[in-house]
Amino acid sequence: VLAAKPPVDALERYREALSSLCGYVFDQGYELRFALEPKPNEPRGDSFVSTVGHALALIDRLEHPELVGVNPEVAHETMAGLSFCHAVALALWAGKLFHIDLNSQRIGRFDQDLRFGQEDLKEAFLLVRLLEEAGYTGPRHFRRPRAESRGYEGGVGIRRRLHEDVSDPGRESAGAHRGSNRPGGPRRRRRVHAGRADDRPVLHGCCAGAAGGAVRLDTLAQREYANERLDQIIVERLLGA
Numbered sequence: 001v002l003a004a005k006p007p008v009d010a011l012e013r014y015r016e017a018l019s020s021l022c023g024y025v026f027d028q029g030y031e032l033r034f035a036l037e038p039k040p041n042e043p044r045g046d047s048f049v050s051t052v053g054h055a056l057a058l059i060d061r062l063e064h065p066e067l068v069g070v071n072p073e074v075a076h077e078t079m080a081g082l083s084f085c086h087a088v089a090l091a092l093w094a095g096k097l098f099h100i101d102l103n104s105q106r107i108g109r110f111d112q113d114l115r116f117g118q119e120d121l122k123e124a125f126l127l128v129r130l131l132e133e134a135g136y137t138g139p140r141h142f143r144r145p146r147a148e149s150r151g152y153e154g155g156v157g158i159r160r161r162l163h164e165d166v167s168d169p170g171r172e173s174a175g176a177h178r179g180s181n182r183p184g185g186p187r188r189r190r191r192v193h194a195g196r197a198d199d200r201p202v203l204h205g206c207c208a209g210a211a212g213g214a215v216r217l218d219t220l221a222q223r224e225y226a227n228e229r230l231d232q233i234i235v236e237r238l239l240g241a
């Protein structure tokens with residue numbers, strides 16, 4: 001809670017901690033640098049070093065500022081309601097862009113960690129332009145698609161018409177509910193009979209096995225939903241790709 005700590009002292013403790021870490025790196029002869037990744041909130045309600053700007057002000061006051069830079073993340077700066085491009089530009093200008101985390105985020109939400117370009121196409125484009133024009137060659141960390149171990153990278157060339165793709169995004173990656181939602185196809189709802197003691201609930205509709213019988217849950221767990229593939233298809237279609 002805000003009342004629990006004098007914030008000025010807290011920042012001084014933070015500075016001391018970083019100085020201590022840098023001293024250790026020097027003593028050990030390690031060849032590494034630190035990249036602070038600011039975030040305005042979560043899991044705490046408020047962070048002391050909440051944005052790229054905060055981090056740079058702190059770094060400037062370290063004993064060994066040359067050893068510490070920033071790792072801006074699209075989602076974190078967006079959570080603060082700020083322009084990510086401006087944050088990255090500030091870090092580039094200060095010579096402190098050591099690393100970058102590329103995902104996306106909707107303003108005003110919890111840390112959604114969406115894939116890069118999912119929600120902010122124009123800013124994503126301008127960010128890429130910014131990085132390329134600046135000649136940034138450091139690490140670029142892309143958030144991987146969730147719930148899809150293989151997926152939309154392999155299917156970048158869209159060969160089917162949009163309505164087919166959107167209607168049945170799972171057929172490339174899973175095939176487990178092939179054809180279940182095609183236009184004109186049977187519109188059956190998935191029903192899971194919960195609360196059974198045994199681990200073989202009866203599943204109906206699109207989750208049913210080929211013969212219409214029950215399917216084991218561990219078999220279903222292997223299936224991929226292709227949710228991100230679906231979203232990527234929509235983005236590519238909107239872009240005319």
Ligand SMILES: [Mn+2]
Pocket residue numbers: 037073101
């Ligand atoms: Mn991150």
